[in-house]
Amino acid sequence: MAINVHSPEAVIRESRLGAITGYKGTIRELAAQASCGALKNRERCFTQTSACSSGCAQFYLSGIVDAAVVNHAPVGCAADAVYNNTANKWGEKIRGWKHRNINLISTNMTEEDTVFGAADKLRDAVREAYRRFAPKAIFVTTSCVSGIIGEDIKSVLDDLRAEIPVPLAPVFCEGFKSKVWASGFDAAFHAILTTVVKPPAKRTNKVNMINFRGSARETIISLLNRLDLEPVFIVPFSTVAELSKIAEACATISICGTLGGYLGNALEEQYGVPYVKTLQPHGVAGMDSWLRGLGAATGREAAVEEYIKTEKARLAPELAEIRAKLKGYKAVVGMGPSFGHNYMRVLQELGIEVVWGATWHFDQHYDHGVCPESTQQLADSTVNIPVSVCDQQNFELLNVLHGLKPDLYISRHGGTAVWATKMGIASVMVADEFTAFGYQGILDFGYLLLDAVTNRSLAKNLASRLKLPYTGWWLRQNGFRFLAEEVE
Numbered sequence: 001m002a003i004n005v006h007s008p009e010a011v012i013r014e015s016r017l018g019a020i021t022g023y024k025g026t027i028r029e030l031a032a033q034a035s036c037g038a039l040k041n042r043e044r045c046f047t048q049t050s051a052c053s054s055g056c057a058q059f060y061l062s063g064i065v066d067a068a069v070v071n072h073a074p075v076g077c078a079a080d081a082v083y084n085n086t087a088n089k090w091g092e093k094i095r096g097w098k099h100r101n102i103n104l105i106s107t108n109m110t111e112e113d114t115v116f117g118a119a120d121k122l123r124d125a126v127r128e129a130y131r132r133f134a135p136k137a138i139f140v141t142t143s144c145v146s147g148i149i150g151e152d153i154k155s156v157l158d159d160l161r162a163e164i165p166v167p168l169a170p171v172f173c174e175g176f177k178s179k180v181w182a183s184g185f186d187a188a189f190h191a192i193l194t195t196v197v198k199p200p201a202k203r204t205n206k207v208n209m210i211n212f213r214g215s216a217r218e219t220i221i222s223l224l225n226r227l228d229l230e231p232v233f234i235v236p237f238s239t240v241a242e243l244s245k246i247a248e249a250c251a252t253i254s255i256c257g258t259l260g261g262y263l264g265n266a267l268e269e270q271y272g273v274p275y276v277k278t279l280q281p282h283g284v285a286g287m288d289s290w291l292r293g294l295g296a297a298t299g300r301e302a303a304v305e306e307y308i309k310t311e312k313a314r315l316a317p318e319l320a321e322i323r324a325k326l327k328g329y330k331a332v333v334g335m336g337p338s339f340g341h342n343y344m345r346v347l348q349e350l351g352i353e354v355v356w357g358a359t360w361h362f363d364q365h366y367d368h369g370v371c372p373e374s375t376q377q378l379a380d381s382t383v384n385i386p387v388s389v390c391d392q393q394n395f396e397l398l399n400v401l402h403g404l405k406p407d408l409y410i411s412r413h414g415g416t417a418v419w420a421t422k423m424g425i426a427s428v429m430v431a432d433e434f435t436a437f438g439y440q441g442i443l444d445f446g447y448l449l450l451d452a453v454t455n456r457s458l459a460k461n462l463a464s465r466l467k468l469p470y471t472g473w474w475l476r477q478n479g480f481r482f483l484a485e486e487v488e
């Protein structure tokens with residue numbers, strides 16, 4: 001089995017999936033090298049800031065409505081809690097829920113703690129989290145500091161179990177361990193799998209839908225109900241009780257291959273819940289693939305085909321109109337690997353030429369042992385797209401944008417979209433994971449892109465008034481000069 005649920009921690013992506021953060025080439029070379037095991041990471045001798053797996057784990061786990069997160073770290077490691085709270089507010093609004101702050105506290109480790117340890121502080125923080133939030137589970141996320149000093153978090157939680165009657169889960173997600181921040185998702189899922197999920201008592205018609213905020217939940221509920229299935233949206237906005245039962249589901253689907261692979265494959269390997277391993281449900285080809293995968297996993301092939309036929313007939317004329325209007329525009333994409341390679345396909349479906357695709361890492365294979373489906377699909381298509389892999393290194397991206405001067409920059413992270421806008425390039429930040437979801441979604445996304453390319457005044461005005469920190473000299477350089485040469 002690829003995933004060991006008997007180990008206290010998840011193996012990082014570099015070791016488990018051959019994940020890399022440094023690459024420049026084409027999509028075909030990337031897929032070919034990954035498939036034969038010849039792909040090597042190209043290290044950088046210079047990097048700018050990036051994100052970390054601890055922040056990623058905190059973000060995901062703090063979305064569980066009745067759990068608490070204790071971050072055993074200096075307080076700065078919890079700085080993203082501000083964003084997490086905002087994202088939480090957004091999801092609450094979608095559901096019409098009253099706002100509450102996320103349940104997250106930091107142990108606020110100090111310099112002294114790095115010498116003498118902070119086990120007592122951690123013990124007090126877990127007690128305080130239980131007193132303050134009355135959670136149904138407590139997750140203790142690690143950090144570089146607690147990891148480097150070798151704090152024995154597991155023993156602290158083992159001792160507290162007699163006193164605190166809810167699952168206490170260590171989440172080993174130290175930022176220094178992995179350059180791939182998505183390793184934090186795996187660490188979060190590993191903690192859920194090993195401390196919250198119960199072996200199945202029965203098989204239900206529920207489908208685990210792994211996602212972030214779930215803005216398309218009404219659409220998905222109605223779609224799955226047509227198939228006599230019931231989605232359970234996990235992990236954010238779910239409860240500990242719901243999570244404890246996910247091994248009873250009849251299938252697992254995900255909005256993102258990077259996000260869902262660990263939990264989906266672990267549930268399949270451990271409890272026989274089929275994980276739908278297809279393209280992401282963005283755009284037409286993605287939705288076709290995702291629905292057919294779900295139909296095959298649950299024995300609903302005929303109903304799925306009927307739905308696909310009806311929906312595609314409905315959207316065809318409008319999609320053709322949008323394609324005609326977007327034809328000839330050029331775009332650069334900068335996103336996580338699964339979203340990036342899926343949105344590159346969606347842009348092509350909309351008639352846009354993708355002139356570069358940058359992804360924040362690349363998994364050479366998923367936990368089910370194959371090259372990511374979206375990467376392979378792009379590599380097998382007629383156009384060979386130049387691609388790069390960087391953990392959101394803006395100094396590389398800005399040179400790509402400066403050189404290619406695309407009409408559009410499509411990203412999923414504000415930390416890069418803002419720079420393209422400041423360069424005068426119309427940018428769309430796909431913050432909602434259900435943007436371009438399925439058949440209606442691609443039409444809506446098409447109109448959004450049309451708005452972006454036909455009204456560029458924001459980008460133009462910003463560019464004319466701002467001075468970039470990157471000089472003209474730098475922008476004329478080869479932005480990949482800090483990547484190590486490829487080694488055989």
Ligand code: SF4
Binds near residue numbers: 052054077
């Ligand atoms: S865990 Fe490490 S990398 Fe992450 S914020 Fe803290 S110090 Fe930085």
